[in-house]
Amino acid sequence: MKTTQNILKHIRSLVPADRKVRIMNVCGSHEHTIAFSGMRTLLPESLEIIPGPGCPVCVCPESDIINAISLSTRDDVILVTYGDMLRVPSKEGSIRSRGRNYRMITSPSEAVALARSNPDKKIVFFSIGFETTTAPTAAILETGVPDNLFILSSHRLTPTIMEVLVKDQEIGIDGFIAPGHVSAIVGANAWNVFSEQYGIPTVVAGFEAESLMLGITEILIQLKRGMASTGNVYAGVVRPEGNVQARAIMDRYFEVADVNWRGIGHIPASGLELRDAHAMKDARKVFGLPEIKESHIPGCLCGTIVLGKAYPSACGLFKKACTPKTPKGPCMVSMEGSCNIWFKAGSA
């Protein structure tokens, strides 16, 4: 087995001397490993590892958060969602600061249990995330949920946002490290579009520093040879076709929709909403939730950071007015947000 030092040596030998190489990761857990291992301090300067849209909490529309807050103030509703969502700021405050009846859950099955034990309340599950959290939400629907459970779906599709990034010349992505968990669901083949249509090497990596460095190595090799394909250094977990069964269940309940991304804007076919056949479970329809125009957070660069156009350190509020205790923007809230990760990992 290659040691870390050998991999690093290999990486150094592969980086071109005459130009910058920009590789993007699109997974908060990847960025976590990269920041906490101090990996960037070991890589040549001309090799940039850019954190991209790896944080579902960061891109969840302000409109949904405000709707969640107001749902939680109804006497007949208990709003449930993942812990990070409670603290995400909006112009109306956060669910925690302004909401009333809300609970934190760690898995969708807790929402089902809560609905069963509170038959006189309407339980609204504010379900957010990429493919990894969509699958468990679809799974509870598949096994059957009580009539008093509703879903506020704010699910987003990773491949779609990556395609938006590839087309953006300003970012200039040379390669993608594809997310491990998402790939386990969508399959490594889901990334073929990047090599085939855009000539961008894309490699699925695991969550250890070594796995990520091997992924980076493979991207650099492809770049050097002037070729592009989908690689997978996480093959033990990620199959080419992904989790077919989970995708079939997701497909039964959710359909692709044109949705907003916080700080980024409207992106066609980039989110998932409940299908019409399940409208009676859809909190948007049942409660007639309005679409609320997004406000800008003064000074916050989250939208730019999520797109890989700036690092957290470029934000004037980073570590000053904006800290995990006093988050000004969504990227400082979640464990997967780049600002939060960079804050906790400290600077090199």
Place this chain on the structure above:
Amino acid sequence: MNYIEIGHGSGGKLMRDLIQNLFLKYLGSEELKPLEDAASVKIGSAEAAMTTDSYVIRPLFFPGGDIGKLSVCGTVNDLLVSGAVPRYLSLGVILEEGFPLESLEIVLKSISESALAAGVRVVTGDTKVVEKNKCDGLYINTTGMGEIARQLPVSNVSAGDAIIISGTVGDHGTAVAIARHGFDIQAPVKSDCSSLTDLIIPLFKIEGLRWMRDPTRGGLATVLVELSGAAGLGIEINEERVPVREDVRFIQDMLGYDPLYLANEGKAVIVTSSESAARVLESLKRHPLGKDAAVIGKTTAKFRGVRLKTKIGGERALEMLEEEMLPRIC
């Protein structure tokens, strides 16, 4: 108007600021000012070490310990790392109306056993009961007095000294986090809650011993950041050498906590001259509580602050974290 936030009690930056800006403004005695874990006091010609601590942990019973054991060990360890041999304890108990007597008895039994093991005697006490819902079952305060065996001021520490941790880090924080979140985990991680009397007293004889601290709230990282600031030196830590139990690492990954910032209740950070490091290590390893002891880094004059050399050889800075990011477990 400013108010106390829950974070003011979690041992990190907010609490430091509160103490510096408010407490020391009115209570700046010579003995208090150094803000050591225990103060050196004189009564007549006799000198003693004195410390106090309040215990408001939830849950009261956790794998590896309970509030009673913790209230003895925590205070005893504060005396030990200050260079004192613990002798006497006071015990203040605040009970909530409706608290089961049976539970109180378990806690008192645990206090008695822990005091015996730690070599201290409970010599005075106080009991108060507050109305239902006015406290979380049971709060305990203990004050400890000990005989000073070594003076270990932070000014002892100089560049090139070795930094030793007496065992695995993050056990207590993880155990309490699991107990609190109610995770269903097969073999629960046990808190390291224990008095360090037999582990630390032999070190008092070793000449190169410079400074010690028990990394409780805020964990190892917070102690190192404070040490770096107080000593005016840089600290280099080698991540690979910091002992962390496998199961603890796994759970902390899951919960998103950094073991370096998690509380310990039976560990000491020890600074020694580089020449004495081997002797200190040998002495620690002779005791079961010190079997995982390791030299994890050194002090340096080359920079300020704390730098962590990561497993892959990268580098990152350890900084004082804000309270929100530390699980509240004390």
